[in-house]
Amino acid sequence: MSIAHTTETGWSGGKAAVSALRKVATSFAVILTTLLGLLVITFVVGRMVPADPVIAVIGDQADQATYERVYKQMGLDQPLYVQFATYIGNVAHLDFGQSHVTKNPVASDLARVFPATLELATLATLIGASLGVPLGIISAVRKGTWVDHLARIVGLLGHSTPIFWLGTIVILVFYAKFGLIPGGGRLDVYNEGLVEGPTNSIIVDAILAGEWEVLRDALLHLAAPAIILGYAAMAYLSRMSRSFMLEQLRQEYVLTAKAKGLGQRAIVWRHAFRNIRVQLLTVVALAHCGLLDGTVLIETVFAWPGLGQYLTSALFFADMNAVLGSVLLIGIISIAINLLSDITYRFLDPRTR
């Protein structure tokens, strides 16, 4: 807290508080509008999908009487706007409805599948960022050398290799051929049921319960899909950090620092890197967001029971409650990550305060 702040009058403090409050209220309104818009679009698009949710429930051989009974039970006889209003009303009471496919409340399904994806996406982002950022920076600094070329080839491969293909190859080689990794799922079946809850993240739950064997098994299962996703994230992050860094190295202050006789390391890490932290944070947050809703292929290959698989199978069977619930969750998470990175900017870059 600065001295100027402490000597301010009560009035201006009040003004600041009002302005802060207004900002919070505005962001809140923006968030709500965004989420509502997201739901409206998903709802409308969901109704245009050719799959018939009633047939998904009753099977294709059921007769018309059964069809009509279930059609009514699912509330599909109501006009679209009534269905939507009912849904929004329920969501306001934190009731996300029941999935027609799993027959569970959508909230409890999401509480089960989301931590699985969160574990995977977070570890992948960590791997991607911790390798990709240094790689990008090194190749920027050593632009045009073999290090740069190698880094760019690694990046290009990561960017252009289809993830499901890589996943299949990894399983084929490391599981089927050498038996180094498990064949899929989050745990070996023999470790199933040893830890349950409270977070549904097996890693966290195993640590809480002190089940080290389960933790080891869970990490072993997590390793391959996380490394593959991490590699893809690394490719993206290294390219981005390379171009951010190159841009900084072209700036005049770098020339000045060089003229002053400052060492390469100090210029890159103390000056240039500080200036790209905000941009880096943005792309890392974006990569994380992307992984949270975009891991469906790797989830399918590794039989990972996460959000991607849940959402895809819900779409396939026109399970609208599950689709809307998942989309809402992804929306909220994206907004939360954005907010979090906004807040972090303020610590990293005084100009954004």
Add this chain to the structure above:
Amino acid sequence: MTMFRRQFLVTTALVAASFVAPAAMAATPKDQLVIATNMSSMRGLDPNELNQLEAAEIVANLYERLIVLPADNITKPMPGLAESWTVSDDGKTFTFKIRSGVTFHSGNPLTAKDAEWSLRRLVKLGLAPSTDLRQWGFKEDNVDSLIKATDDSTLVVQTPEVWNPNLILYSLASFSTSIFDSKLLAEHDKGGDLGREFLQTNDAGSGPFSLRSWRVNDLLIADGFKSYWQGAPKMRRVILRHLPESAGQRLQLEAGDVDVATRLSSSDLGALDSGGKVTIQKTPGFGFYYLALNQKDEILSNPKVREAFRYLIDYDGLANTVMKYYGIKQQTIIPAGLPGASDSNPYKLDIEKAKALLAEAGYPNGFSKVYYATPVTPEYEVAQSLQANAAKAGIKLDLQGGDHIGKFRSREFELFSARSGERLPDPHAVLQSYATNANNSDEAKLTGLNAWRTAWDVPKDIQEMVTAAAHETDQAKRTELYGKINKAYLESSPALVTSFLRTDAKAVNKNVTGYVGHPTWLTRWDTVTKGE
């Protein structure tokens, strides 16, 4: 400090090394059965609600039914929970003696009252599988008087009309007619839901296995029921793992991490078949791969055009390739092994013959039509093959993959092909859908019948014979009648062209015995044993 750091590094390295140590590749334990499956289309585990193969197999082992149809003698009803039964002379009253000494997983004894409650529940809920009883005339308002337990060991079922007794007995062997623990479900009734909510994640059965846990699209664990009346099953538990990728299932089967793989592609089945480590089971079902030609369409309703399409299917080529594990070539309508079935397959791919028929019909230059098919193996490959052959005969088919079953049900299509899955081991199940259409008007909305969907006004004599055969109680006369129907259907240039009888293929590790695919989806786990 340096020492501390070194020690820290060594410890970290050791911990890291222990994590990358090879995963144990041992085979599954001898007293546990691991089945790889695809759970994504499973709709809960309420026998009165589900309609699909994977869930049916699970329910078959959690619950029991009055009648058992053995996998190796599917048309012979055997005692299940009903120790014995009699059928009255007028053919309308079935009296079942319920087995004593059977207990549910909860410990409650099973009585005729439970059977009464369960069968009434199926009819009253009126969901998809309720057809199993509703098609014989049971309705919400008559079921209380028609299905009655007269004492704890006697259940009396009266049918509104006379049907061939086998049809009723077969229905009472279906997964939908599983017997519930009515006391337990009364305790868990929520606002009169007859225990529906409870049954989504629990079981209320007396079968050889009880449900321990189920996570949708992930994992299901069932424990052997120690007090099972036929003796505790050899498998202490059965684990079903959701592996949506065929390649994944195959690799895990080869590595010994799973014992049975149930959803494999043709190429993976072929590779496993030649590998020699596993047995490929081809279980014939009672449904068909069919092509529907909409009879509301002027061109397609021409009998010669319908006939031409039968010469455009490459029966033999498909049988040796994509259909090798998924079907058996069959052009007649009564599934092999059932009364009246025939092994006659007079049609083969013949482009010239098809062209001649098209010319006779007045379309020597062919025509263009939209063709809907489901984009899954092997249905789509079959559709693509037809499309290619049709093109040679001048018919341009615009093949569109997607979920078009809704359009088929509402008659908004030109050509449509798919696979059906009847579950009654009797010709009537297939014939009812493919060869009866009591009212061909749009308003009749007989949307459960393939014939109505195709707008095919099935020849009246065929329809009359199908109805007569269902009511016929004399088995010899019935078989003769079905023989006639089979012939008449083949000769009628049907708008529903059948090419392959459906089979379901599973790959089973050679050390597993007693896992026998069941044609009506009731594969048992209590007969399974595992060797070395």
